[in-house]
Amino acid sequence: MTRHAPILSDPSPTLARVAKGERCAGCGICAGIAPKSIVMEIAPSGFARPVQGCNLRGSQEARIEACCPGLGQAAARAGEGQDPLWGPYREMKSARAADPGLRDEAPSGGALAAIARHLLASGRVDGVIQIVADPQSPSGARTALCESPDAVSSGIGALPAPSSPLQDLSDYLARSRRYAFIGKPCDAAALRALAWRDPQVARAFPVVLSFFCEGVAPAAGQTGLQPRCGVCADVSGLTADLSVADAAQGESFVLARTAVGAEILAQAEAAGVLEVSAADPAALRDAQPVLRARRRALFARLAALRLLARPIPRYHGLDLRACARQNPILDNLRSFAGTLRESLARPK
Ligand code: SF4
Ligand code: SF4
Structure with a gap:
């Protein structure tokens, strides 16, 4: 991404607050909201961090403050009788890809990859945005926009490398297409927080998927966990339509948190791309x-x-x-x- 000539007389107070408290999750939505002023870079700490080159408009500052996961997050509480550990859901299922090849190739039985491919094949979305391994860097990650089912990586899921999947948000919005976004819980929360305020974002991202996340490690050569991960209250994709967790033995737990999520799960099963069975919530505790x-x-x-x-x-x-x-x-x-x-x- 192009760096801009520095015209920075007013550094963002929001970014300064987040940086001072070491609360940045690296999601990149600030760069997506203000692409001419902010870029994401790997900082000396080894984590993806925003670098501001120009002043922000007041509306950009307000939007970043409203959705930055470094500052906070809101989510609904678990339903009656549900385990508060994993937040609210309409259905919890065990699932795996029906395609034996995908099951063998993908982690956790390939449920998330099968759902993502189905979303494209069924025409529900025009593109899937996902975090994939970076071929240029053995322990790195990058964001991919996949526009056909075959382009969806089977390795979809929680990569521990720094990634900023929302940094190109303004480009996605400019294309006027519909996307399924698959990101870490903090990424999903940031996108949802913006979508709740901006109908254009909600229309562009009718589906948000996430996965259980143990945190981000720094780029190659460094150790530790991203400080924000140590105070993360959402490790299970509370704001996503569907969130997926490893269930061991080649299966995933899939939590449908919204009506959209439940519908996608049912349609993927009906289309024969996903094998779905009842899940025991106590087994999710044991698996995580x-x-x-x-x-x-x-x-x-x-x-x-x-x-x-x-x-x-x-x-x-x-x-x-x-x-x-x-x-x-x-x-x-x-x-x-x-x-x-x-x-x-x-x-x-
Ligand atoms: S958490 Fe996301 S929005 Fe907040 S400062 Fe970091 S990259 Fe920007
Ligand atoms: S633990 Fe995962 S979801 Fe939480 S802040 Fe870290 S990367 Fe984001």
């Missing part, structure tokens, strides 16, 4: 020990950070208290004390 522990510990971790006046994202409706109640009190106290220790050891 890392995310289960992280969700349960987050309430205590955020309380410790709040006590130290460290910046944290604002969360609304993400069931953090209910998740913490699944932990013995001693575990929550340990998370609280561990976060205090870890934060005090780092400069503010």
Whole structure:
């Protein structure tokens, strides 16, 4: 992407707030909203970060502030009787691609790839935007726009490399086509937050899919986890139409969170591209020990950070208290004390 001559007298206060608190998720929607002013680059930390070259218009600043996942996220609470760990859903199923070749080639039985290909084959969307491995960099990722079922990568899913799948948002909107967006939960949340405010975005992205996410590691040669991932309250694609998790043994859990998601799931099964069966919600807990522990510990971790006046994202409706109640009190106290220790050891 072209860099612009620097005409920057007013750095964005929103981007400055996010950067100061190390809360950037690298989604790229700020660059997608203000493409002439912001580009995404890999920072010395090894993570994708926005670089501002020109002043933002007031409307751009407001849109970025409204949808940046570094500042916060809102999502509906889990339904009656549902596990608060994974948020609300209409249906939870086990699924795998009906095509044995795709099942063998793709992770988790290829359910997400089969659904994405079906969306294109059925004409529901004109393009699928997905994060794929970068052939130029062994541990890198890039964003691909796929306009035919065969172009959809079977390796679709949670790649731990930095990626900014929303940085070209303005280009997608300019084409006046309909897309299925497949991104990390933070990417999906950013896109949904913008779509709730902007009918053009909602029309361009009638389908949002996501996958369970354990976080982003820095670009090659560095170690650690993106700081925003350590305070992530949405690890399971709470704002997506469908979110997909590995179920081991060549299957996926598929959570249909919206009417659109439930319809897509039913249509993919009816079209014979997806094999679907009943899922046991307790098995999802067992299959996701890392995310289960992280969700349960987050309430205590955020309380410790709040006590130290460290910046944290604002969360609304993400069931953090209910998740913490699944932990013995001693575990929550340990998370609280561990976060205090870890934060005090780092400069503010
Ligand atoms: S989280 Fe996304 S919108 Fe917010 S600063 Fe980072 S790249 Fe931009
Ligand atoms: S854990 Fe995943 S969803 Fe959460 S901030 Fe990190 S990359 Fe985004």
